Amino acid sequence: MIKILKEDLKKIIDYSINSVLPENAVKENLKKIEFKKNKVFLISIGKAAWRMANAAKEELKDKIQKGIVITKYDYGLGNIKNMEIYEAGHPIPDKNSLKATKRAIELIKNLDDDYEILFLVSGGGSALFELPENGVTLDDIQNITSQLLKSGADIEEINAIRKRLSKVKGGKFAKLSYPKQIYALVLSDVLGDKLDSIASGPAYTDKTTTNDVFNIIKKYDIKINTEIKKVLEKERPKNISNTKHIIIGSVKLACEYAMQKAKELGYNPLLLTTMLNCEAKEAGRFFANIAKEEIKSNNPIKKPCAIIAGGETVVMVKGNGIGGRNQELAYSFAIEIEGIENIVFASVGTDGTDGPTDAAGGIVDGDTIKKIKNKGLDPLIFLENNDTYNALEESESLLKTGPTGTNVNDIMILLIN
Template identity: 35%
Template structure:
């Protein structure tokens, strides 16, 4: 059975299935705790937090109030939980105001009260409350520098935790002595709760010294006050053994692996064998593209390590060291690198998208790659290698009509990549 003509549709269907599997409506209700004797307060942050709040409202049997902050354009109507919107990936005044209000809301709670914290990817910038040692402008500058440095998400979030007044377990500590139940949607490789939105309700084993070493490793300039904060240890996060976290529970409700398995099922139903290569692949996006191209060629030409037709699935969070001034994101960077390395290899198609619907800073989820993509780009006078060197993945694929635009998905389980390798002729 061949899908040559419909391969782009198949790849898009797999992406859609991955996103659908991570919807809060499917994964959140089963994890709701029993209502408390006292108050129920809902707080949270992330690209999926508003939809999580709506689902919680629909399934909660008692009274509740609260506030969550999500990305601009990701708000949904709620009746009892207020939804605030703020900037991502660089924090803004609205995010800082929402963080202050959330900290104020959790003051004065008792042991009879319950705090349900809804956390998903994007919360690091949306829940922005800098330590007193730096202002928002400095935090924004450091955040931009980290995003362009090639640092991993774990490294970036280590720095964020130690420059924050709310992350790194501080929010859970502020809720003490109330019971805190955190429901997480993971968007990070390895699903480490401390790295999801920089762990506002999770004890943090990393240190100020670790954060300082990361800043120095990537040669990120910071104000003297930040250096002093980290060198002195004054910015230390809340540690896992802190007694204020004794009443805190953390539940991972969905993750990249679940999304990949849903995509794999779509492939099977279409008669194509799926292979999940990993849900936590990291590294420079263009380097991962080259490696994946090598694997795809080996499958196509040698039947190793898999027989074609098949589809190679992977997730995780790659990084981009920005050297050019193009329009891009890590998924289109990966895909363009993959295409350059494959150089029009027949029978190989691919899709790479961010499951939140936004790759980089544009409302474009990612793109599709076909065997004739490079040929078509040359025909339009677009040099794919130059586009890659300029970090211009969005510009490249948009010019070819190959961008994937889906709007806000209301969830976020990180990158989605699928490479289809057709049967040999």
């Protein structure tokens, strides 16, 4: 029984991820853009950058005369005609992020008046598209980003800070490109699809205030020096007039496709939320509470059922193990449902990389914790040490997809028979 549940769960995940791959989304939405000039410069940033750029090139062909792609290491899939392809550091920017970004700006500065800009944006863009603001060094950015990523701050909070430390975020890229028109196609990995947060909104007006920024610094006890403090006080550009944005994919869509596939496989689907953003291990426990209620009283939906959620949880990393938010969520679920039969649960990053690991997430059931105990290991220590990658590896519960080419947050699916 578990075997079938697991197979079904994997089918649902595959279907959902395949349905939000960027190619179709880019091609369909390009039809909505009315370019006014005959030449297009393409700039594509983020984890999905290569595939989005390739799809745009297939669709617009030689109308795209030049372009640059900036993606994460190993996410570039070869040459694309007329394009420069760069790979750089993620989730913390490195010198290749800066080199590629500098090059992008240089290319844009040299474009003649016949060009408009097609800007393809996907999650991960914040780390990959980066040029430090005057008075800020790459070291500063690396240090502050790394503090923020471990602090439990959510992506909107993290990006509020990133925007101020950068010359290209928070609408500054649009200002740099002015008066060229920018058409942005955005694959959203931010809950609620907030355009000023996705990849730190390079071409979108920053909605955060200086007050917000210092509240975040205080709330998460981020250590900054006086030079950085001065930079953080500077306002972002307002009145950006040369950009148009279209959202072309999101976690909501991924959840809807998961529901569709679950139904097709005979499960009653229920969508809990597309905005899950609490602490990962709390979310795991909450899902376990729901699973127990379901098993006991067929509530909130009749079995067999698929209970689905989308979102992006946070982890306050305190230990020195390896893992990611999906692995931690799935593992904490497993701890709560040890020994219970006929349930399978997965939490997965649609981009295929959960945290700094080669896994997309975890897929767990009532036997997961037993397997760990049978090896004489203590299941709780892994969680305490944020070492859920190793815990899931020991229990054959890692979910690996490899880089998927898309990036629309995380999905959680609970199947109960």
